[in-house]
Amino acid sequence: MHPLPLNPYLARLCHLASQPSRRIIGLMSGTSLDGLDVALCRLEGHGPGTRLTLEHFATVPYDADTRDRIRTVFAREQVSLEYLTLLNPWLGQLHAAAVLRCLREWQVSPAEVDLVASHGQTVYHAPQHQHQRPDFPHNATLQLGDGDHVAVGTGIITFSDFRQKHVAAGGEGAPLAAYGDFLLLSSPAEERLLLNLGGIANFTYLPRAGGDASTAFSTDTGPGNTLLDSIIRTHRPELQYDEDGRLALAGRLHPGLLAALLDHPFFAAPLPKTTGPELFGAAYLAAARQRSNTTELALEDTLATLAELSAVGVARAVQAAFAARPAPAAVYLSGGGAHNPALRAALARHLPLAHFAATDELGVPGDAKEAILFAVLANEAVAGQPLSIGAGRQRVPAVSMGKISFPG
Ligand SMILES: Nc1ncnc2c1ncn2[C@@H]1O[C@H](COP(=O)(O)OP(=O)(O)OP(=O)(O)O)[C@@H](O)[C@H]1O
């Protein structure tokens, strides 16, 4: 009897699953809308035996037109359905073109890449605790940049839309960092906190490798750079962000504004929790400024206060997680906020016992870490097992994530 005819792309996936390693491009475009992170990874093995070689990394910056298009729908409760529909394939095609551009620069042919793992662009994140709609008693999140367009545009089998499975299994769709951090960065020598300072800040707690994996978890902590960037854009539209925290470092913390900003249930909510610019956006900031009579506060002082807010958010989440025992001293930073000395100084004040280093020291460049995460998730989907870490409320659903798009 002849074997059943197999779709050649399925045959390719089966072949890839049986290989000792895979070459996977991870794509991530986060809440800061600064660009598309493209990480070409060689991933050997799977599960806790995964070994990463980052062959190439680039951030393909978004131009002003792309940022404007995304901002037309980004974190907005009401948008044009037509616009959203048009943006979905447009972003997929943009991301495919960015991949091809990087491959040309790196002199790698698309045929030499096994998979693309595409996060897409989060345009709305709606955990239940945030949307609070009784008619929809569940979590939801929406990423645009359809995987079919990435697959057809690049000619590479593409995994995408990773967050839906996490939601379907009872999670909030984020943070997914726990999976990649656990597989790549656990160490027998120390327990660790991996603190990512993106638009939104989050951390993963990793016990010592070989220890009790059920204690690992990740959570968002509140704003990272999102409010800092938003106030800069209002006052200094020619700037994307406060480079090297210069303006924030020249300002003074305003205790009244800080208290008004912290007067929100998110900061006291139990862990793990997720959030986004839907909550921590211009309206939240404007309301806190009104309540604290700081609408005329100097830009520098507002920035200093917002950097403090991000650090206090992190510190409160760490304190909540480690109420009964000391928090790990080893804290590894990643994300754009790790380049902001004002944010780092505030963190050092609020976590005085922490020893800060960059994830770069662990072989994972901080700016590439989230793009690498999606390559790791696709690697697990092809060659690994659904992975269960954490326990109780902090349990990460044991699922494999990502939808598969064939190029033809
Ligand atoms: N040299 C620097 N000085 C100050 N801030 C910086 C610097 N470099 C990057 N940033 C900050 O980092 C931001 C980009 O961070 P990153 O790329 O980690 O965010 P993201 O991945 O979009 O966010 P998220 O992880 O929430 O999805 C910039 O918008 C800026 O606020």
Ligand SMILES: CC(=O)N[C@H]1[C@@H]2OC[C@@H](O2)[C@@H](O)[C@@H]1O[C@H](C)C(=O)O
């Ligand atoms: C819904 C969404 O896109 N969330 C992002 C965002 O950016 C940081 C933080 O908020 C984190 O929860 C998440 O991304 C990372 C990659 C994660 O899932 O771990």
